[in-house]
Each structure stands twice: as C-alpha cells, then as structure tokens.
Amino acid sequence: MSRTNSSTRQRLLNAALELFSFQGVTETTTRQIAELAQVNEVTLFRQFGSKQGLLLALIEESAVFTHLGESLRAQVNQTNHVDEALRNYASDRLKALEQIPELLRSVVGEAGKYTVENRRGLGQGINLANRDVANYLATVIEREQLHCRLSAEKLSSLLNVMLFGYLVIELTSEFHELWDNQEDFLESLVEVFLYGAVSPLPESSAGVLSLDKNNPPHPPLEVEENLNEKVADLPASLVRSILLQAKKQGLQDYALAYVLFGAGLRPQEVVALERLHQIIDEHQHLLQITQGAVRQVPVNQWIMGKRYGSYIRNPLSQWLKSRKDDQLAMFVNEKGQPFSEEELRASWQTFTSGLLTPEGQPLFVEQARQTWCVEMLMKGIDLEDLSILSGWDTTQLHPYARRGREKAALERALRLDQKA
Known part of the structure; x- marks a missing residue:
C-alpha cells in the first residue's frame, strides 16, 4: 500500500x-x-x-x-x-x-x-x-x-x-x-x-468441629490443603489471649505458640524442628525449615502489635535454655521423645481452651499460620517475598493479599473517624 x-x-x-x-x-x-x-x-x-x-x-x-x-x-x-x-x-x-x-x-x-x-x-x-x-x-x-x-x-x-x-x-x-x-x-x-467457584465438601469433613478431647479438632487432609482459599486469620486481642494462656501452661507451650504465630509454620514443619535448626544472635533469630519447602524463616519479636522479648531472649530461647535433656528435637513430649503432630494439636487445644473465634467457632492450629501471613502483608512484605518465607506459591497467597487490603482499609476508615 x-x-x-x-x-x-x-x-x-x-x-x-x-x-x-x-x-x-x-x-x-x-x-x-x-x-x-x-x-x-x-x-x-x-x-x-x-x-x-x-x-x-x-x-x-x-x-x-x-x-x-x-x-x-x-x-x-x-x-x-x-x-x-x-x-x-x-x-x-x-x-x-x-x-x-x-x-x-x-x-x-x-x-x-x-x-x-x-x-x-x-x-x-x-x-x-x-x-x-x-x-x-x-x-x-x-x-x-x-x-x-x-x-x-x-x-x-x-x-x-x-x-x-x-x-x-x-x-x-x-x-x-x-x-x-x-x-x-x-x-x-x-x-x-x-x-473454581464451587466444590463439594469432602465427606470426611463432617466431624471437623468435634470437641472430643481425645481427638483434637483439626481439618482432614483435603480441607487442610485448601484452608488458604478462605482466610480465617485471628484478631490481635485473641492472639494475645492465646499466648497468655500458653504462657500459663508452661515454657514449652509458650514457645510453641510463639513459633506458630511468630514464624508461620505448618504443624509438620514445627515438629520436625531440631535445636540446631535455629540461628540466633543479637541481630537475628532464624529457623531452618527442613520439611516441605526447605527455607529459612525469621521468628518475629513483634506479634500483632505486642513484643515478646528480643532476638536472644524470647519464649523459644527461654524454653531451650531450660532443657536438661540431650534430645535434639526442639519440642518434646512427657517421655522426652520428639513431639508428634497429634501431640502438637493436643497442646494447641489445651492452651486455646475456652477461646472461640469472633464467629463463635473453635480454633484450629492452621489459623496461626494464616494470621501470620496476613500480618506479614500488613507490615509491608510483598507476595514474592512472602512466597519464599511461607513456602506457598503466590497464587495461594492472593486471598491473603485481599484480606490484608480489607484490614488496611478498615484501619484507615477508623483513623478517619477518629480525626472527625
């Protein structure tokens, strides 16, 4: 042309x-x-x-x-x-x-x-x-x-x-x-x-909300793998109550709650931790994760607006310092053997006893990880970095980004109301 x-x-x-x-x-x-x-x-x-x-x-x-x-x-x-x-x-x-x-x-x-x-x-x-x-x-x-x-x-x-x-x-x-x-x-x-928009609820999920003390409530595998699709993070006041009740139960429960909310680990990652898996000095406190996505994760001093010690003196370091045994595992049962995942869930049920979500539902240990994800995003971390720290793909983290934006918008609205 x-x-x-x-x-x-x-x-x-x-x-x-x-x-x-x-x-x-x-x-x-x-x-x-x-x-x-x-x-x-x-x-x-x-x-x-x-x-x-x-x-x-x-x-x-x-x-x-x-x-x-x-x-x-x-x-x-x-x-x-x-x-x-x-x-x-x-x-x-x-x-x-x-x-x-x-x-x-x-x-x-x-x-x-x-x-x-x-x-x-x-x-x-x-x-x-x-x-x-x-x-x-x-x-x-x-x-x-x-x-x-x-x-x-x-x-x-x-x-x-x-x-x-x-x-x-x-x-x-x-x-x-x-x-x-x-x-x-x-x-x-x-x-x-x-x-997808709709999927059938797995048959095995029927008893998820059971409060049988001999069988701590936790989602079945199919539900647990998809928990991140619906974010169920916990409010700051409830997290504070959980940590306080854990502290009353003893050093190990306090350290366990601290790691769950401060590092955002899966239960299977927590029970696989050993003493030598921590890197600690006055400038940092890191955990080496060996299960699932191998990575290093910082243990946060600040959790939901409250500070829990320092890098070298916190619930986890205090628990390990109190130990007199030679067991390599970071968390142990009454027999001095490494914690199993079921024992971890039982401990969670103990130090969250009597506490319910704002919707009136019992608490699952997976909600600690969800709360950590939302808090990290609220603090300013981007999805790529959170993907590295959490071991989740960025696609799995989009619901958390959405939840983080919702909470940020609510906080801004409250500040505007206070100014008015």
Whole structure:
C-alpha cells in the first residue's frame, strides 16, 4: 500500500471513530465520514466496501486486536505464574477496550443491523484473537505443569467473554453492586479461574468441629490443603489471649505458640524442628525449615502489635535454655521423645481452651499460620517475598493479599473517624 493510500485509509478510520463515538453508527453516513476525512465518498467504498466494512476495520485495527499475538508472545516470558499471566492479560485487554468506550456502546447497541458478511468478519477477528490468547495460556500452563479441566481454547474464550461482559456492564449501567472496582473484578476473575467457584465438601469433613478431647479438632487432609482459599486469620486481642494462656501452661507451650504465630509454620514443619535448626544472635533469630519447602524463616519479636522479648531472649530461647535433656528435637513430649503432630494439636487445644473465634467457632492450629501471613502483608512484605518465607506459591497467597487490603482499609476508615 502506497504512503498516500495508507494516509487516506487512516484519515477515514480516524473520521469514522470520531463520528461513530459521537453520534453512533446508525446516525453516521458515509458522506459525513468522507467529508470529515477530506476524501471522496467513492474512495471510502473503494477502501472498505461499505460503512459496516469500515466499522469492522476500525475494530480489528484497534488496540484490542492489533499485534495481540506479538505482544502476548513477548509477555509470556515476563510472567512467572499462571495467575500473573491471567491478570496481566485481563488488565491489558480492559485498558485497550476502555480506549474506545463510545464505539463499544454503538457496536453493542447496533449489532443487530450488521450484514452477515460483517458479522462473519468480526467473528473471524475474535477467533484469531482467541487463538492468540489460547497459545499464551497454554504456554504458561504447560511451563508450570498444571492440570486444566478445560482446553486452552475454551479457557481463553470464557476469559474473553467475561472481560467483554464486564466492560459492557460498566459502560451501560451505573450504581450496580456487582464488584467494588476493576481491581475487585480482576481479583475475583483470577480466583474463579484458578480455584473454581464451587466444590463439594469432602465427606470426611463432617466431624471437623468435634470437641472430643481425645481427638483434637483439626481439618482432614483435603480441607487442610485448601484452608488458604478462605482466610480465617485471628484478631490481635485473641492472639494475645492465646499466648497468655500458653504462657500459663508452661515454657514449652509458650514457645510453641510463639513459633506458630511468630514464624508461620505448618504443624509438620514445627515438629520436625531440631535445636540446631535455629540461628540466633543479637541481630537475628532464624529457623531452618527442613520439611516441605526447605527455607529459612525469621521468628518475629513483634506479634500483632505486642513484643515478646528480643532476638536472644524470647519464649523459644527461654524454653531451650531450660532443657536438661540431650534430645535434639526442639519440642518434646512427657517421655522426652520428639513431639508428634497429634501431640502438637493436643497442646494447641489445651492452651486455646475456652477461646472461640469472633464467629463463635473453635480454633484450629492452621489459623496461626494464616494470621501470620496476613500480618506479614500488613507490615509491608510483598507476595514474592512472602512466597519464599511461607513456602506457598503466590497464587495461594492472593486471598491473603485481599484480606490484608480489607484490614488496611478498615484501619484507615477508623483513623478517619477518629480525626472527625
């Protein structure tokens, strides 16, 4: 295409976009477009065939479709996880669509007036874009060796439909209460794609809330593995009460509660700890985790706004200093043998006896780890760093980020009320 033809085509596209956005597709004539573009009306027909052909070209050459495949191929190497890939694509597509809001309103409102050829052409453009997105998602899913119940093509088509539907609602209605803002929508969208919206409760969970003292309550394996999907962190006052009751039970229970809330470890990681797994001096107190994700984790002096000693003098260091045995395990039972996970849960039940969540539910030991995650995010740590410290993938931590934002928003609202 010559430079002159290219310039003429672009003037027609610019003129059409301006008029379509201002007065709608139906009310705009080809004569008006040609006059605004300062070309002969015959030139418009020669370039695009009709007004609908011009509309189709305008949509296909907008930022929604243009170079989509190239940009996704470049973007796929810059994403580490599938959640990041989903969020980046969704955010970019919404930004592209938001550049042509009035045009989108016209397209949606007047779609029934398009010719079959134009509808077919638009459908082909959508299919091409969908294949580009499917290749993008398939690459990320295969790279992370994830299992997907749907094909990448169906996954991408559902994603695109949801994005377009979101924008249509935003452009055509106000005062709805479907989501707080775009970030809230994107967060929900990613969670639906990663975790699903509905799943059956495992049969073995029926007795989760049993208060049998001989069988301490704890979630079955299937529930325990998915506890992070619904964050159940504990308020500061309740954490303080737990630590105080643990202190009354003895040095080991106090140290155990301190590690659970100060380092955010899983029960199986706690019982695997040995004395030599701590690195302690006046500048730091670290634990070497050998179960699951091998890593080092700091033991926080400050827990939910209260300080529990120093790096070298705290509930854990005091417990280990009091020991007179040669057992390597950090926590031991009455026989001097390493703590089992069931014994740890029994201790937890003992020093949380009589305490309930604000919802009136008994406390699970896993809630200490959940509380730690939310607190770390509230203190300013980012998801990547928390992923390293917790051993959880960033996708598993998104509910905690959401919970952290909720708590931060509430705190800001309370401060505003106090100022008033």
